[in-house]
Amino acid sequence: MTVKPRPGVMDIDPYVGGRTHALPHRPERLFKLSSNESPLGPSAKAMAACAAAAAEMGVYPDGGVQRLCEAIADHHGLAAERIVCGNGSDEILTLLANAYLQPKDEALFSAHGFLVYRIAALANSAVPVEVPEPDLILDVDAMLARVTPRTRLVYVANPNNPTGSYLTAAEMKRLHAGLPASALLVVDAAYAEYVNRNDYEAGIELVSTSDNVVMTRTFSKIYALAGLRVGWAYCPAPVVDVLDRVRGPFNVNIAAQRAAVAALADREHTDRAAQHNAHWLPWLIEHIRALGLRADDSVGNFLLIHFPTTKGKRAEDADDFLKSRGLILRRMEVYGLPRCLRLTVGAEEANRLVVEALKEFMAR
């Protein structure tokens, strides 16, 4: 007899991240464009703070994460006591599920949404409810139509990964207005720093003006601290209280805390990363479209490329071709988009190589 995990756990497909080492014969140079990491890498000041933390690794970190919470609060104009930090925002998204989902409760999210939501729901024996998204943009009415008295969590990535689409502040407000008070809206704004649209709101305003909205953010993307694992949430006070009860006492390590404070302070580096993206994202979209491929608009640091269904020209064929050139994109089968590859905006050299390689791929 084996000890059984709770219902739902064995329905989870383990999360598989963007590849690096899965190549049969590795080309000279690899360009990892599969996990939406920043081509600029972390701030030199963040690296120095991380290195300096090594001298302190013999002692426990500050379990209250006070300095980092205060730095985040200053940076964004928030109240520090409404911020909870986590071992990546993944941890916070998971803790919300652990704390709020009972067996058979429902967690709502879009069909082409971030995989972590489904995993978190199933791990808690809850029911993942996936809202169809035929135009690859979240349909607020379709989502509201699936709300039931059992709906406890509503996860919305804004902007969404992998589609690159976003909900305007007005649409997000309309979604929130249609939810019952018994459901918590979780706005996952991992890519907020990249968005430059004036009808976008990361979630701060919505959290500030309601009792049932949480916004999560991360240091993994524009701040390029993915390897250290640090994210945070801005929450109503009762949600802070709940998360503080269920999180690990020292869930953010000492190097992560120090590096995140330094990364926030280095505004010049963050601006440079945003400017790099603002230049190269439209460049990639334009040049890929010029090859006759569909490339969707995106407000993140990545874009979705759609491939034909003809043999030799499919997404998997393109993936093989690009891989042979050392260009690693993300396959999209697990996101329900088998005809697509997701491309992270890279450094100039990588971006030019991708367009050149796709041109050859389409012409062969």
Ligand SMILES: *Cc1c(COP(=O)(O)O)cnc(C)c1O
């Ligand atoms: C990358 C990403 C995150 C960030 O996860 P971390 O655990 O903070 O590294 C969160 N949500 C979405 C949609 C993402 O793409």
